[in-house]
Amino acid sequence: MPEGDEDLDVSVTLLEQDGTVSDETLPVNPLEEDTTILDRTSPAPQIDLDNSDSDSDLSDDDDPISRRWWDEVSDDDVDVISQVENVDNGPNEADDGIEELASAVNTATPLSNPEDNEFLRVPTALENLRAELLGDYQCPESPPDKPPQIRALSQTEIYSLKHYAVWVKTNGTVEAYTMHSEVLACVSNTDILSLRDVKKLAGNLVDFKPRMVDICVNSCIAYTGKYKGLMNCPYRNGKPGSPPCNEPRYRQSTRSTRVLKPRAQIPILPFMPRVRGLYFNKTTSSMMRSLHSFLQHALELVAAAMNKSKVPRYSDFGNGQVHEILRGKLGVLKDPRDVALALSTDGAQLTLKKQSNTWFVLFLFLNLPAEIRYKVSSTFIHFATPGPNPPGDMESFLWPVFEEMMQASEGIWTWDAVDSSYFCL
Numbered sequence: 001m002p003e004g005d006e007d008l009d010v011s012v013t014l015l016e017q018d019g020t021v022s023d024e025t026l027p028v029n030p031l032e033e034d035t036t037i038l039d040r041t042s043p044a045p046q047i048d049l050d051n052s053d054s055d056s057d058l059s060d061d062d063d064p065i066s067r068r069w070w071d072e073v074s075d076d077d078v079d080v081i082s083q084v085e086n087v088d089n090g091p092n093e094a095d096d097g098i099e100e101l102a103s104a105v106n107t108a109t110p111l112s113n114p115e116d117n118e119f120l121r122v123p124t125a126l127e128n129l130r131a132e133l134l135g136d137y138q139c140p141e142s143p144p145d146k147p148p149q150i151r152a153l154s155q156t157e158i159y160s161l162k163h164y165a166v167w168v169k170t171n172g173t174v175e176a177y178t179m180h181s182e183v184l185a186c187v188s189n190t191d192i193l194s195l196r197d198v199k200k201l202a203g204n205l206v207d208f209k210p211r212m213v214d215i216c217v218n219s220c221i222a223y224t225g226k227y228k229g230l231m232n233c234p235y236r237n238g239k240p241g242s243p244p245c246n247e248p249r250y251r252q253s254t255r256s257t258r259v260l261k262p263r264a265q266i267p268i269l270p271f272m273p274r275v276r277g278l279y280f281n282k283t284t285s286s287m288m289r290s291l292h293s294f295l296q297h298a299l300e301l302v303a304a305a306m307n308k309s310k311v312p313r314y315s316d317f318g319n320g321q322v323h324e325i326l327r328g329k330l331g332v333l334k335d336p337r338d339v340a341l342a343l344s345t346d347g348a349q350l351t352l353k354k355q356s357n358t359w360f361v362l363f364l365f366l367n368l369p370a371e372i373r374y375k376v377s378s379t380f381i382h383f384a385t386p387g388p389n390p391p392g393d394m395e396s397f398l399w400p401v402f403e404e405m406m407q408a409s410e411g412i413w414t415w416d417a418v419d420s421s422y423f424c425l
Contacts, residue, residue, distance in 0.1 A: 130406060132225075133399075133402050133403050133405075133406040134403075134406045134407065134410065135403070137406075137407045137410060138410065139407075139410045139411035139412065139413070139424065140413065143413040143422035143424075144413065144422065147415055147420070147422075148280070148415050155190050156190050156191050156192070156193065157193070157201060159184060159188055159190050159192060160181075160192050160193035160197075160198045160201070161198065161201065161202060163177075163180065163181055163184055163192060163198075164177075164195075164198045164199070164202065167180070174195060177195050178194075178195070181194075206273065206277060207273055208269075208270070208273045208274075208277075209270075210267035210268060210269050210270075211267070211268045211269075211270060211400060212265045212266075212267055212268075213265060213266055213267075213268050213397075213400065214249060214262040214264070214265055215262075215264050215265060215266055215385075215386075215397075216233040216235065216245060216247055216249075216264065216392075217247050217263050217264045218233070218245055218247055218389050218392075219385050219386060219387065219389045219390065219391050219392065220233050220235035220245050220247075220389075220391075220392035220393065221233060221234075221235050221391075221392055221393045221396045221397075222266070222393075222396040222397045222399065223249060223396075224396050224397075224399035224400065225395075225396055225399045226396075227393075227396055230249065231248065231249050231250070232244075232245075232246050232247065232248055232249060233245040233246060233247045233249070234246075235392045235393060237392070245392075247263075248263065249262060249263065250262055250263065251263055264386065266383055266384070266385065266386060266397075267383065268382065268383040268400045269380075269381070269382055269383060270400075270404060271341075271363055271380055271382060271401075271404060272404050272407070272408060272412060272425075274380050275339055275365075275414070275425065276412075276414045276415070276425075278365070279337065279414050279415065279416050279417065279425075280415055280417055281417055282417040282418055285416055285417045285418045286418055287367070287368050287369060287372070288337065288339070288365070288367040288368065289336045289337065289367070289418075290367060290368065290369045291333070291336075291338075291340060291366060291367040335423070337414075337416065337423055337425070338425075339365065339367055339408075339425065340365075340366040340367060341363050341364065341365060341366065342363065342364040342366055343361065343362075343363055343364075343401070344361070344362050344363075344364065345359055345360065345361050345362075345394070346359070346360060347359050347360075347390060348360065350387065354388070355388060356387040356388035357387055357388060357389060357390040358384055358385055358386065358387040358388075359384065359385045359390060359391055359394070359397075360381060360383075360384045361381070361382040361383055361384070361397070361398070361401075362379050362380060362381045362382060363379070363380040363382055364378075364379060364380075365378065365380070382401065383397070385397065408425060411424040411425065412424070412425045413425070
């Protein structure tokens with residue numbers, strides 16, 4: 001670029017309001033702050049923010065690249081469309097240039113070739129993290145040949161499961177389960193399974209088993225991810241010069257056995273079996289489609305707003321702009337059975353007389369209707385840290401969550417009771 005205040009000649013294709021097209025060669029001063037030229041054929045310019053002696057003080061509002069980077073431009077807002085190219089490239093084909101520019105505007109793509117845009121490329125570190133989370137998991141190319149088989153339950157199993165469900169909902173004690181099961185067995189002339197056996201039966205029927213994860217006895221870390229192979233806790237409490245925790249992971253082995261036993265563990269409940277269970281039932285499978293119906297209503301509101309006949313009103317995630325952007329721009333949540341989850345964490349002191357800090361991690365299924373989504377029966381508690389200390393590295397506790405989500409991103413074959421077929425979740 002010439003130094004000083006020399007003008008730069010550029011070829012500009014002008015689209016007039018009456019529909020005529022003309023080619024003009026205009027001088028442009030590269031140092032003028034009012035010049036708004038967007039060169040779509042080259043990468044975005046790099047601005048040295050640390051140079052305090054720069055002749056022009058560009059902010060996000062003044063920078064044409066920042067202002068137009070992700071904005072969508074409608075026909076009503078644009079009267080003149082300019083395409084800048086090197087003068088030495090020869091005459092410009094007006095029609096081809098306008099069509100290319102219009103296509104870029106409609107798709108909200110700042111560059112003609114997005115692959116050349118470093119901003120859109122996934123960092124190598126993130127790709128490595130994805131591969132580590134995914135492990136050896138691969139989604140089968142085809143679903144199972146047969147639908148899931150449900151074996152017939154005996155009368156004892158049916159009564160025991162019903163009794164167990166009531167016992168769980170009423171927060172009963174072990175003694176209460178035993179005494180009530182004796183009464184039920186006497187009335188129904190049917191044996192009732194013990195609490196241990198009915199828990200095992202329920203777990204086998206739903207294929208739902210907790211994952212036991214080793215943690216530090218001080219709740220500093222969970223031995224997952226980068227901590228997976230460590231024998232001592234390396235976490236520091238964040239204070240300058242503080243020593244590491246260094247608590248051993250396993251109990252000291254005795255002469256009689258060499259099996260390593262962890263000093264502390266937490267059960268982490270997988271959420272994908274819960275999702276598959278929701279689609280396995282016809283009633284809940286229909287409820288899980290409510291998010292898609294909300295989106296259809298949102299699209300109608302957007303169309304009405306474009307006609308300026310109605311003002312869109314937002315009441316939930318399903319008819320909000322975030323959902324619309326995720327579907328329209330990023331290509332997710334297009335299938336009515338795609339699942340949207342909300343993850344929530346919070347700390348709680350469980351006792352009044354003793355200082356403690358226990359963290360809960362729970363999931364909300366945004367697919368469910370809003371009137372039942374936030375009820376206790378619809379919320380899924382993923383895990384709770386034992387306390388009394390707060391978790392140090394929370395990401396290490398969430399590592400199993402990330403692993404499940406990465407597997408879901410590859411695809412998990414799930415049976416849909418409404419359509420009586422498998423779909424890739």
